[in-house]
Amino acid sequence: MTSPFHTRSCLCRDLKSLGVRRGDGLFVHGSMRAIGSVIGGPRVVVEAILSSVGEDGLVGMPGFSSDASFPADMDRSNASPEQIARIEAAVPDYHELKSPTAGMGVIAETFRTWPGTRRSSHPTVSICLNGPDAERLLAEHSLAWATGPQTPLGKLRDFPRMKILLIGVGWNRCSALHTAETLADHRRTKTRRFKSEGAWIETPDVADDMNRLFPKVGAAFEDAGLASRGAIGDATCIICEYKSLVEFGTEWIDTANRTSGELT
Numbered sequence: 001m002t003s004p005f006h007t008r009s010c011l012c013r014d015l016k017s018l019g020v021r022r023g024d025g026l027f028v029h030g031s032m033r034a035i036g037s038v039i040g041g042p043r044v045v046v047e048a049i050l051s052s053v054g055e056d057g058l059v060g061m062p063g064f065s066s067d068a069s070f071p072a073d074m075d076r077s078n079a080s081p082e083q084i085a086r087i088e089a090a091v092p093d094y095h096e097l098k099s100p101t102a103g104m105g106v107i108a109e110t111f112r113t114w115p116g117t118r119r120s121s122h123p124t125v126s127i128c129l130n131g132p133d134a135e136r137l138l139a140e141h142s143l144a145w146a147t148g149p150q151t152p153l154g155k156l157r158d159f160p161r162m163k164i165l166l167i168g169v170g171w172n173r174c175s176a177l178h179t180a181e182t183l184a185d186h187r188r189t190k191t192r193r194f195k196s197e198g199a200w201i202e203t204p205d206v207a208d209d210m211n212r213l214f215p216k217v218g219a220a221f222e223d224a225g226l227a228s229r230g231a232i233g234d235a236t237c238i239i240c241e242y243k244s245l246v247e248f249g250t251e252w253i254d255t256a257n258r259t260s261g262e263l264t
Contacts, residue, residue, distance in 0.1 A: 005037040006233040011048035018230040018239050022054035025162035027176065027242060028061050030107040034168020036234035042110040050130065058131030058159060061111045062175050066102040068094040068123040068195045091195050094123035120152050123194040127152040144203040147178040154179055162242035168235030171218025172211045176242060180249025181206045186257035217249045
């Protein structure tokens with residue numbers, strides 16, 4: 001039977017049971033709904049995560065946003081060229097402090113505004129980090145291939161004791177798998193379009209997975225014994241080494257393409 005509510009001490013105990021230690025790096029994707037009722041809400045979840053890695057650790061979450069893109073709730077196909085021009089002129093530039101996260105959940109949005117959290121400069125695929133090395137890791141974020149080597153997600157591969165923690169979400173939500181695909185010889189691509197410094201820019205990037213490959217990569221990774229499962233609150237969680245997942249994912253994607261043409 002699950003507890004009717006959870007406290008900060010309960011969450012810290014659960015994180016410790018999962019193997020989170022002081023000084024760790026932890027990139028988190030999380031669902032507040034999956035965790036269940038927490039006294040203090042998402043604030044306490046963030047406090048528990050930061051407390052578990054301590055002052056020398058590093059916590060990261062996606063800061064992905066959409067306000068510098070063409071509005072998703074507006075249909076370009078039904079708009080005249082004049083209307084499209086007016087809409088695009090009204091779209092604001094990305095702002096590291098003001099742009100809210102989009103579709104990342106309340107835990108990530110709470111973390112974005114947390115004291116000490118810093119955010120990278122990409123207009124749509126920003127990353128939020130909190131810890132002593134945050135500024136260095138966020139300093140470079142390529143506009144093209146926004147999860148690749150010249151980005152925070154790429155650089156986190158080399159951060160000591162960096163781990164990925166999925167709280168109540170699946171491998172389909174794991175941003176590091178986009179890094180794995182960016183590094184692969186065979187990758188699905190798309191054009192990303194956003195506004196930056198008042199101008200519309202188009203850049204190449206890996207395509208959205210749409211649950212096609214990433215759940216398979218994650219399942220194979222777990223079958224190889226490279227990830228562990230546990231619980232935080234009511235949420236089923238997965239934890240693994242960051243670099244190991246990226247390297248495994250890159251090889252898996254290339255092998256899948258060579259043997260079955262899954263990316264073609």
